[in-house]
Amino acid sequence: MDSNFRRQAYQFLLTCELEGWLDPSRGLLKAKPCQPPPRGGREKKARASVTLERGSVTLELEMEQHKPSRLQKDVAAILSEMQIEFVEEFIDERSGYSLDLLLRDKRTAIEVDGPSHFIVGTHIPLGKTVMKHRHMQQLGFDLRILPYWEWDQLKGKEQKKEYIRRLLTSTPSVILL
Incomplete structure (x- = not known):
């Protein structure tokens, strides 16, 4: 199976577990954390191994951790x-x-969503971005979304600090479940 298929299968199984369609007591999903990318190195991505287990089926999935x-x-x-x-x-x-x-x-958690998280030329998030936000919210995170176009309009540190204050004290970002 190619990595894109494995990643989509992983997201599907995570959705099934979070929606209650699978019995979570069976320990379907287990993720092993990875080390952050080395500072100053040329390596742009680190890897996290995610093990999916269901009965006798085990699927190893390498997740990439991106450099900020x-x-x-x-x-x-x-x-x-x-x-x-x-x-x-x-x-x-x-x-x-x-x-x-x-x-x-x-x-x-603050998710800093740059242009690659949106359909080109729009402010409409990609499906994978919406799915990640939904999963993180279902896992109990108070998710705050910071879209690039709002940040890009800010002039100077004081405006940026005020934006962060408003982001963190406002009602959490709403994800349609």
Whole structure:
């Protein structure tokens, strides 16, 4: 099976478990965290191994952990200036997903969605982006979505800090379930 098929099968099985269509007590999904990419290295992606088990069937899936984008690094720099503690590229062991920025409470996550998360020329998120957001919300994360076009309109650090304050104190992003 090619990696794209395995990734889609994984997302399907995760959806089945989170929707209650499969018995979660059977331990369907197990994710093994990976190490973050080496600092200053040329390697852009690290790997996380996700093991899917159902009865006698075991499927190993390599998940890629991406190096933070320039946009994500900018958001992280503002959070640091605001003295908000966070972990960048946190791998959730239950799902295998990487969260862009997980705050200290281990519940609130900021997903920095750049242009590659949207249909070209629109503000409509891709299916894989919607699915990830939905899964993370179902797993109990207080997900805050930061779309690139809103961040790009901000001028200077003070506007960016105010945006982050509003993002973190507003009602959580709503994902249609």
